[in-house]
Amino acid sequence: MEKKKDKFFNYLKSISLNLKVSANYFADYKFNNVNDLKVFSKRMKEFESNGDTMVHDLISQLNTAFITPIEREDILALSISMDDILDGLYHTAALFEMYSVIEMDDFMLKFVDVIKTCAAEIDVSIDLLSTKKLLSIREHAIKLKEIESYCDNIFRESIKHLFTYEKDPIRIIKYKQIYEGLEEIADCFKAVANTLEKIIIMNA
Numbered sequence: 001m002e003k004k005k006d007k008f009f010n011y012l013k014s015i016s017l018n019l020k021v022s023a024n025y026f027a028d029y030k031f032n033n034v035n036d037l038k039v040f041s042k043r044m045k046e047f048e049s050n051g052d053t054m055v056h057d058l059i060s061q062l063n064t065a066f067i068t069p070i071e072r073e074d075i076l077a078l079s080i081s082m083d084d085i086l087d088g089l090y091h092t093a094a095l096f097e098m099y100s101v102i103e104m105d106d107f108m109l110k111f112v113d114v115i116k117t118c119a120a121e122i123d124v125s126i127d128l129l130s131t132k133k134l135l136s137i138r139e140h141a142i143k144l145k146e147i148e149s150y151c152d153n154i155f156r157e158s159i160k161h162l163f164t165y166e167k168d169p170i171r172i173i174k175y176k177q178i179y180e181g182l183e184e185i186a187d188c189f190k191a192v193a194n195t196l197e198k199i200i201i202m203n204a
Contacts, residue, residue: 006069009130011058016126022047023119027112037097044093051086081191092181099174107158111182114147118189134204144193151186
């Protein structure tokens, strides 16, 4: 018989699954007009609110729990860093709507592709954490850090390209803010990786 998973691992799994589904939606959604942007932003807000509720419930349980499967602060850090990614996805979706940007350029497409990959890496890591396969998490944490470094390069290239070829100052402001939003999401992936590595060191 399969051993019942700890409730805190179940909470973390719910958060990571919501993150993966929302990242896939964010990456795969196709804009055709301004109305599509409203639908996109509204749905991302729903994912973000759902994530907030999960994190709130997890924190409530942490406050009353006598024993936790790993350190409380690590459970908290992992849940908050995943939630930060979700907040970043919603914030960036809202920028697309606010600025009526109905087409992703090549730089944005590169960003959203790796965001989808990272969300999947996190979800796998939470599965491994739940089954105490801690050493197997390391390769996923390393990949998250490698992708974050890759995103730094995309960001630098995107800003350089924007200021070299774009002549419209309003468009520069819009695109720069979207690139910055996507870059901040990548930074949050690194925070997840750092927490995973700390959990490995402390518990493996």
